[in-house]
Amino acid sequence: MAKITMREAISQALWEEMERDENVFILGEEVGVWGGSYAVTKGFYDHFGEKRVRDTPISEAAIIGAAIGAALTGLRPVAEMMTINFAFSAFDHIVNETAKLHYMFGGQFKVPLVIRAPGGGGRQLAATHSQTPDAIFAHFPGLKVVAPGTPEDAKGLLKAAIRTDDPVLYIENATIYQLRGEVPDGDYTIPIGKSKIYRPGKHATLVTYSKMVDFSNKAADQLAQDGIEVEIVDLRSLRPLDMGPVIESFKKTNRAVIVEEGWQSFGVGAEVAARIYEEAFDYADAPVKRVAQKEVPLPYNRNLEQMALPQVADIVKAVKEVL
């Protein structure tokens, strides 16, 4: 087991899949000569050449449109959105074409397309470049949405995303590229649509994903000093959403806090809470609580920005409120 960063995990997955399958190729803004805005594809251009690592014009709609065409004709494109905020420019192609073509043509076509998109706030990039709009994309049937929170899952889920014949939106969080974690040696995949118990506990269940897994774990460390053992469930995939471990954990702890970086209204927490009430109502011993971003366009000011984003202390407070 090697201990590597999220960035290295994503990079390794891409590199290994491109070595494995010559149909896999990358396209996006500055992914080639420059090596990617977050240096994920550094060295790829020199090794794989310009045919398989393609720099594109600054047009997200063109990137996704080209990727859809390539996928329909048998290639396995990995399209990079410089940030998920720019994916809005390609929204129609993503939710109306990518997610639906397989269905609308009666299964005659497959769209084995992966869209990588880093999101998240906290780097003073202001309101339009700091969003976590994961829930919006997870709303659309036909599009798988994954958002790993550990290097192991980042590598395994990206490999699974590239190998599946369904379109996958692979959401990264730009502030955890340096997060380190153990990664299994050799080739492996993590199944899409499987949640897992990230940390066992018995007093309350923290349901979370992506960057907030790390935050939840830090909160759990603090709570452990007070003798409170929380169980953390990492959703890993938002669609399909695997509620199995969540319900199993909730039936044990009878209390849940859902932590996400995006806004609370109509968010991941709303969906998970509703499912808990639908599937395990009789096991609730306290109302389910949500920790999420304050309902404002994210401020540029550093202090205000940090206040608006969910913090470890917010998670600790929420857990104490449900106990």
Add this chain to the structure above:
Amino acid sequence: MAEIVSMPKLGFDMAEGTLVRWVVAEGETIAKSSVLAEIETDKATVEVESAYEGVVLRHLVKEGDIVPINTPIAVIGAAGEAVPADLQAGAPIETPKVMSEPVVKAAESKPAPTVEGTQAPHDVFVQPTEEEALMPEGVRVSPLARKIARERGIDLRRIKGSGPNGRIIKADIEAYREEAPTAEVKAAAAVFQPALEPAREDQIVPLSRLRAAIGRRMAEVKQQVPHFYVTHEYDMAALMTLRKQVNQYIPEAEKISVNDFIVKAAALTLRVFPNLNASFDGANHQVVRHGAINVGVAVGVENGLLTVVCRDADRKPLRQIAVELKAMAARAQDGKVRPDDIEGSTFSTSNLGMFDVEHFIAIINPPEAAILAVGSVKEVPVVVNGEVKAGLHMRATLSVDHRVSDGVEAAKYLQELAKFLEEPLRLLV
């Protein structure tokens, strides 16, 4: 933030109460869970406890007023806090209104049921569900706590909640122990009574929660489910012999009872008749045929009965059925029944054979489709080839929901059951 105390609902049929006395006057402070007022219902005078602490800012009704349930009766808040404008004395209160006039007036003010045509009876004859009866208005309780209370037959009104806003949570239910029933009655029984004393006085025995729940449920089922009954007599000689033989090899604690054989036989027969291993789902115009065969066994407990459940009885060996049912019955009788013990049956049996009962019929355990009532195994004269011989017979009666099944199917079920009871080796292979 001022909090409103409302007229509580103390029992599912309570519609209004008389405020007899204010215990805490306006301007006085009150602690959480201490008595704010006394109210009188049709049945008793009851103390109303405050769910909040603070100062009683305002009495919204006068002593002697008759007040519908859920109507605000007082405002509690911080000292000096203003009473919300809509609750100021004289300001009209949102429905339901406070009534200081006689009850008759209230009845008149409502539209007469007949005027509304077909809709009115609906409102009038609403059957309270068990949950509603157990959860009086104004009591906050977590879903988990409510579920546990329902399973254990605990009256939530007797429990003080320790959660936010006085919500009853699981820990409160677990900390609660039912008070020992009527020590007085026990003491009285011990007193020697001379033979010629006048007849003893009537005793009033309040219904226990379990007794009340059974009564309500059975009345509802017997009234609403069209039962029919089919009886069959079984030759039990082979089974009784087999039982004696197998029990020789089994330790005392695991010995197989006649009823264990019947549970297994009933379950195996249900495999052939999935329509009787079913629930009637009237709301959706459908019958749910259950995949698992979970046989309920009625167990007599103090003040009532519980149905313990042998899961997958068709797939378990007899010895396992015996051990499981014995353990569950013991827990039921000790009042330590677990939720799993009494949940999820798909078909039930009731056996009064040990009390020398020849034959009886049982009421269906809702929402199941059928229940088997089993009598004693008795030595009876039997005619075999024109000669009278001694035989061991037992009668069993299947009660069936006619919305789900018909007489022919019930009869065929009992006939198929004979294959297992009369050739009991089938139960071992």
